[in-house]
Amino acid sequence: MTLENISNTKVFGGWLKQFNHQSTSTQCKMRFAVYLPPQAEVHKVPVLYWLSGLTCTDENVMQKSGIQRVAAELGIAIVAPDTSPRGDNVADDEHGAYDFGIGAGFYLNATQAPFDNHYKMYDYVVDELPALIEANFPVTSQKSISGHSMGGHGAITIGLKNPQAYQSISAFSPICNPMNCPWGQKAFVGYLGDNQQDWLEYDSSELMKVTQGNTPMLVDQGSEDNFLAEQLKPQSLIDAAQSRQYPLTLRMQQGYDHSYFFISSFIEEHLKFHAKYLIKS
Numbered sequence: 001m002t003l004e005n006i007s008n009t010k011v012f013g014g015w016l017k018q019f020n021h022q023s024t025s026t027q028c029k030m031r032f033a034v035y036l037p038p039q040a041e042v043h044k045v046p047v048l049y050w051l052s053g054l055t056c057t058d059e060n061v062m063q064k065s066g067i068q069r070v071a072a073e074l075g076i077a078i079v080a081p082d083t084s085p086r087g088d089n090v091a092d093d094e095h096g097a098y099d100f101g102i103g104a105g106f107y108l109n110a111t112q113a114p115f116d117n118h119y120k121m122y123d124y125v126v127d128e129l130p131a132l133i134e135a136n137f138p139v140t141s142q143k144s145i146s147g148h149s150m151g152g153h154g155a156i157t158i159g160l161k162n163p164q165a166y167q168s169i170s171a172f173s174p175i176c177n178p179m180n181c182p183w184g185q186k187a188f189v190g191y192l193g194d195n196q197q198d199w200l201e202y203d204s205s206e207l208m209k210v211t212q213g214n215t216p217m218l219v220d221q222g223s224e225d226n227f228l229a230e231q232l233k234p235q236s237l238i239d240a241a242q243s244r245q246y247p248l249t250l251r252m253q254q255g256y257d258h259s260y261f262f263i264s265s266f267i268e269e270h271l272k273f274h275a276k277y278l279i280k281s
């Protein structure tokens with residue numbers, strides 16, 4: 001596997017790096033960012049995977065959240081993949097909409113043409129990227145997962161489906177019940193088809209009802225988020241957690257919106273939450 005290093009930036013004593021590589025999952029060139037804290041120069045460090053939301057790339061969290069300061073303090077590497085396959089051969093929304101196609105891969109494996117040959121973001125995030133990271137960087141196999149909005153949906157679904165793989169799960173403003181909101185329904189019809197049985201595999205609230213795992217989960221949701229009622233539906237996740245005593249902490253944060261200002265306000269608490277499970281004393 002050839003990694004093409006495209007940037008190196010020193011931040012809080014560590015290094016923020018971007019790479020391109022040819023992905024076997026998505027059959028196209030993929031870019032990701034990795035932040036290596038200063039501790040990684042001395043010993044291997046655990047990893048937090050961050051999944052971004054609609055319209056994002058690997059850059060949003062690294063430029064807007066302030067995540068590097070806390071990652072450097074705690075000794076955790078941060079890995080941020082892109083939000084979809086990209087390139088001239090990759091199918092996109094027919095009208096160029098922001099909520100489907102390029103920039104909106106929904107962290108699933110598409111089964112419907114013309115998306116089924118490149119849109120394999122689930123395989124990319126769960127298998128290919130961690131294997132690549134563990135083979136090429138000074139990291140342990142200990143990992144946790146977090147994300148925002150569409151990426152919060154990705155973090156929760158991937159964490160719930162792989163309870164042995166992730167030590168902890170967190171999310172900001174996640175799409176909690178995509179089967180029952182416009183963003184999710186558009187994505188699931190387009191990527192998975194009309195059979196709603198297939199959608200259950202990628203719905204956080206539905207997965208939480210049936211998972212055998214008990215991976216600790218922290219969710220923060222802003223009360224003034226424009227997408228809260230129509231798209232995010234955190235009550236569905238709360239109800240699912242209560243139905244089976246899942247260890248979910250979901251906090252409504254008064255006055256906050258959907259933006260990276262909200263994320264930057266609580267990113268330190270999320271990293272400290274993950275550190276409790278990633279870094280054993």
Ligand SMILES: N[C@@H](CCC(=O)N[C@@H](CSC=O)C(=O)NCC(=O)O)C(=O)O
Pocket residue numbers: 052053054055056060064098148149150151258259260
């Ligand atoms: N353009 C859209 C909204 C796009 C948007 O808000 N994207 C969010 C994620 S939304 C859910 O996945 C985001 O993170 N944007 C990037 C950023 O840096 O803020 C619209 O106008 O409604």
